[in-house]
Amino acid sequence: MERQESSSKKGDRDEIFADCSFASLGLHSALCDQLKERLGFEAPTRVQARTIPVVLSGRHVLVSAATGTGKTIAYLAPIVHHLQKRDPRIERSDGTFALVLVPTRELCLQVYEILQKLLHRFHWIVPGYIMGGENRSKEKARLRKGISILVATPGRLLDHLKNTSSFVRMNLQWIVFDEADRILELGFGKEIEDILNILGSKQSDSTGEKTGASRDAGFQRQNLLLSATLNEKVNHLAKISLKDPVLIGLDEKKLQLHPSPQKVGSSGSDIDEELEFPGKREMSLTSNYNLPSQLVQRYVKVPCGSRLAVLLSILKHLFEREASHKIVVFFSTCDAVDFHYTLISEFVWSPHSQEKEVKSKFLRCKTFRLHGNMKQEDRRITFQSFKTEKSALLVSTDVAARGLDFPKVKCIIQYDSPGEATEYVHRVGRTARLDERGEALLFLQPAEMDYLQDLEKHGVSLAEYPMLKVLDSFPLYGQKLHVKNFVLLDLHPWVLALQKGLELFISAEARIHTLAKSAYCSWVRAFAAHRGELKRIFMVKKLHLGHVAKSFALKEQPSLVGQSFQKQAKKRKRDQRLKGLSKRRKVSRKT
Numbered sequence: 001m002e003r004q005e006s007s008s009k010k011g012d013r014d015e016i017f018a019d020c021s022f023a024s025l026g027l028h029s030a031l032c033d034q035l036k037e038r039l040g041f042e043a044p045t046r047v048q049a050r051t052i053p054v055v056l057s058g059r060h061v062l063v064s065a066a067t068g069t070g071k072t073i074a075y076l077a078p079i080v081h082h083l084q085k086r087d088p089r090i091e092r093s094d095g096t097f098a099l100v101l102v103p104t105r106e107l108c109l110q111v112y113e114i115l116q117k118l119l120h121r122f123h124w125i126v127p128g129y130i131m132g133g134e135n136r137s138k139e140k141a142r143l144r145k146g147i148s149i150l151v152a153t154p155g156r157l158l159d160h161l162k163n164t165s166s167f168v169r170m171n172l173q174w175i176v177f178d179e180a181d182r183i184l185e186l187g188f189g190k191e192i193e194d195i196l197n198i199l200g201s202k203q204s205d206s207t208g209e210k211t212g213a214s215r216d217a218g219f220q221r222q223n224l225l226l227s228a229t230l231n232e233k234v235n236h237l238a239k240i241s242l243k244d245p246v247l248i249g250l251d252e253k254k255l256q257l258h259p260s261p262q263k264v265g266s267s268g269s270d271i272d273e274e275l276e277f278p279g280k281r282e283m284s285l286t287s288n289y290n291l292p293s294q295l296v297q298r299y300v301k302v303p304c305g306s307r308l309a310v311l312l313s314i315l316k317h318l319f320e321r322e323a324s325h326k327i328v329v330f331f332s333t334c335d336a337v338d339f340h341y342t343l344i345s346e347f348v349w350s351p352h353s354q355e356k357e358v359k360s361k362f363l364r365c366k367t368f369r370l371h372g373n374m375k376q377e378d379r380r381i382t383f384q385s386f387k388t389e390k391s392a393l394l395v396s397t398d399v400a401a402r403g404l405d406f407p408k409v410k411c412i413i414q415y416d417s418p419g420e421a422t423e424y425v426h427r428v429g430r431t432a433r434l435d436e437r438g439e440a441l442l443f444l445q446p447a448e449m450d451y452l453q454d455l456e457k458h459g460v461s462l463a464e465y466p467m468l469k470v471l472d473s474f475p476l477y478g479q480k481l482h483v484k485n486f487v488l489l490d491l492h493p494w495v496l497a498l499q500k501g502l503e504l505f506i507s508a509e510a511r512i513h514t515l516a517k518s519a520y521c522s523w524v525r526a527f528a529a530h531r532g533e534l535k536r537i538f539m540v541k542k543l544h545l546g547h548v549a550k551s552f553a554l555k556e557q558p559s560l561v562g563q564s565f566q567k568q569a570k571k572r573k574r575d576q577r578l579k580g581l582s583k584r585r586k587v588s589r590k591t
């Protein structure tokens, strides 16, 4: 058994790592030493082995590779290689040579931290970051001093490009879009076009010639686009930012090269055109995703009213099964994160007795929360703390879904469904990174089972989670349960008892009760915001609002909360009509 495990571990390693050294890819020996000494990287991963020589050669690149396969070093290492060998040495007054654009603040910090390690020996190359939520004038001061490799979120970068005159970028050579599709999904398409225009790095549609401001001659501008999922949304960005790119990780089967123009259906956004590279060939990126092969993927079918009891039971089971466990649970809204975080941190209950004094904490794990409405400093603390914990739970919105590299996360639970299959892929990608093992669990309601077929279309298939077995393992009133004949989870005695315990607890705690109500309202709103094909699977009219309320441990009649929801929905529609804002942009930016 042990031998079997170690040989499969070796198989995983062979799948991830290339059979060569960093030096053989053309990287400078001092940089190879840094990779080994500071980061502990002995050999390149396969995606690094394929990407590094291409970036070193100066070509534009579009990379699609599974989550956790080392894309960050694939672009940072060759940039550092080029910069460290410049003679004379680059100076701060030369300004910015490389720009790395990322969708979230946490990813910005993460890339910056890796850069710091990579640049340890090359003190004359200065790393820096600018991002929303930070102090603008301090950023201005840092830009004035000069930042050689700058990591940025798009909104804040555009702000500085327009308003910080001391931001020197005449030497800009590289623009990297990390998690390119997510940047666009968050509605930054317009900002990206503006950034490319200001930097003079936009390719004109037909000729591949640059438009916009002129730049310093003497070197080729090189743009790089990377993500685990590249879909139609990236087409336009690739078209306007890449010139004759090398495509890495997009195998021939998935890649359809068309001799003649063929546009995909318009979704009304500014990013919905087919990729059309200069040379008049078009590429359609049908999204069949690469997932880590060592990832165990399962689903659990739960009737709406029992979702909360089932979630808490699974968490209890996982944390009791293994002394150290790191788990991330994804929710659809900030309010849902706040409610579940507070509930999980405070819920006391006894499965043995109704007596208050014998009640104890239901879950004893250290719990963190992360979402876009939190203060920047709190987000930073969560991000850093969860990274270093050996055993902990993180409840989060999709703000943690992209690119974040939390070591040793063993399980991802998607309590609220991810919507687009791309989001599924990135969420589960927070586990099973590199050659680590990991498991993922997706919650679905009985009416949502068609979502599995949607995932199948992208080559993702899930097995059923043995939920009844888990529920049977909990002793109730001092006895182990063996409820063989139960088919429905919601009638399981453990679930019924726990649900009652949750409702009693919430009704007695005014603060958490209020959080539950807000979470309920925002959850229904988010559910109603599913778009396109997904509307057929996640049907609002099939929702039983009374059962939804139960899933927030609320005893209130659904009409009570439902009325306020309807009022809010009407108000929202009216506001949207007035402002003429796209619903998509509004919903997606606040994660």
Ligand SMILES: Nc1ncnc2c1ncn2[C@@H]1O[C@H](COP(=O)(O)OP(=O)(O)OP(=O)(O)O)[C@@H](O)[C@H]1O
Pocket (backbone or CB within 6 Å): 040, 041, 042, 043, 044, 045, 048, 065, 066, 067, 068, 069, 070, 071, 072, 073, 227, 228, 402, 403, 404, 405, 429, 430, 433, 434
């Ligand atoms: N050559 C290497 N040897 C050992 N570990 C590596 C190597 N390259 C990267 N790693 C580690 O692998 C993990 C994943 O790397 P990274 O975050 O760059 O992946 P990614 O492909 O960008 O993932 P995602 O698509 O989720 O953003 C990180 O913990 C990183 O430190």
